Amino acid sequence: MIPAPFDYEVAESVDHARELLASREDAKVLAGGHSLLPLLRLRVFRPSLLVDVGRIEGLSYVRDAGSQLAIGALTRHHDVATAPLLQEHNPLVSYAAGLIGDPQVRHRGTIGGSLAHADPASDLPAVLLALDAEIEIAGADGIRTHTAADFFRGAFETALAPGELVTEIRVPKLSAEHIWSYLKFHRRAQDWATVGVAAVARRNGGVSEPAIALVSMGATPLRASDAEAAWEAGDDPGAVADHGTDPPSDTNGSAEFRRHLAQVLVRRATEQAGGDR
Numbered sequence: 001m002i003p004a005p006f007d008y009e010v011a012e013s014v015d016h017a018r019e020l021l022a023s024r025e026d027a028k029v030l031a032g033g034h035s036l037l038p039l040l041r042l043r044v045f046r047p048s049l050l051v052d053v054g055r056i057e058g059l060s061y062v063r064d065a066g067s068q069l070a071i072g073a074l075t076r077h078h079d080v081a082t083a084p085l086l087q088e089h090n091p092l093v094s095y096a097a098g099l100i101g102d103p104q105v106r107h108r109g110t111i112g113g114s115l116a117h118a119d120p121a122s123d124l125p126a127v128l129l130a131l132d133a134e135i136e137i138a139g140a141d142g143i144r145t146h147t148a149a150d151f152f153r154g155a156f157e158t159a160l161a162p163g164e165l166v167t168e169i170r171v172p173k174l175s176a177e178h179i180w181s182y183l184k185f186h187r188r189a190q191d192w193a194t195v196g197v198a199a200v201a202r203r204n205g206g207v208s209e210p211a212i213a214l215v216s217m218g219a220t221p222l223r224a225s226d227a228e229a230a231w232e233a234g235d236d237p238g239a240v241a242d243h244g245t246d247p248p249s250d251t252n253g254s255a256e257f258r259r260h261l262a263q264v265l266v267r268r269a270t271e272q273a274g275g276d277r
């Protein structure tokens with residue numbers, strides 16, 4: 001289908017984008033367009049104004065920020081996947097970004113767009129949840145920061161209010177003691193995850209500070225807290241991986257199939273963490 005008519009403005013800066021967004025109640029941010037444009041074509045959204053933030057200079061970067069790495073919201077998945085700083089200090093993020101869609105999707109889609117869109121089947125939201133990432137938002141009252149746990153509120157729902165922009169994402173630097181894995185089950189190579197699992201922990205004798213987050217097992221990315229406790233205790237985390245989840249049934253799989261996948265993938269992810277991928 002053809003989208004409903006809309007006006008189009010290019011934002012030159014974050015402040016300019018906020019001004020443009022404030023000028024119309026139904027204005028929408030356009031970043032890589034890979035999630036928004038299909039929804040415009042289906043007329044799920046009919047904004048009267050699209051504010052293109054894709055050319056704002058200085059919002060595409062990966063920077064060293066002390067104990068963290070800062071990623072600009074407009075950084076494309078390909079650049080996240082190939083950033084040397086991420087590959088060195090947080091390879092979980094770069095590895096997962098390299099599994100998103102296909103090369104075309106990775107060269108257009110942005111990390112900020114992926115978070116703002118908050119599709120429960122997306123890869124990076126769960127990875128950032130497992131890492132306790134911080135998400136910076138530019139709102140009417142200035143800049144504020146949310147944890148990933150607080151940012152995702154429901155399917156396609158976030159802490160963003162109308163007219164606000166995600167500007168930066170901060171993830172911790174992992175140490176040599178950290179082990180990690182990201183596993184994604186999908187039917188075709190470029191598809192979204194039927195179920196995905198991000199696992200990270202410290203290994204110093206045993207496993208400590210375990211974090212396991214699930215993709216497509218509920219309305220938001222979910223922490224598998226019973227599985228985390230089992231991993232730390234040396235029990236089988238797979239056996240309890242679906243506790244506290246509410247997976248959907250859709251054309252990719254039934255809720256029951258997803259529960260089974262979560263169990264298998266969590267078991268594999270925790271076994272593979274620190275090993276070969």
Ligand code: FAD
Pocket residue numbers: 028029030031032033034035036037053073074099100101102105108109110111112113114115116117121122123124160164165166167190191192193
């Ligand atoms: P857009 O489409 O421009 O915007 C998406 C939404 O976020 C819109 O509501 C927009 O208003 C809002 N928005 C965008 N940027 C900001 C911002 N900085 N601040 C506030 N709001 C903002 N994703 C996966 O995770 N895994 C996959 O395997 C996968 N496969 C895909 C396969 C295909 C064929 C396609 C088309 C997409 C796929 N995606 C997948 C989604 C892809 O990663 C999208 O690019 C991403 O989800 C949205 O990023 P974007 O920059 O394109 O955002």
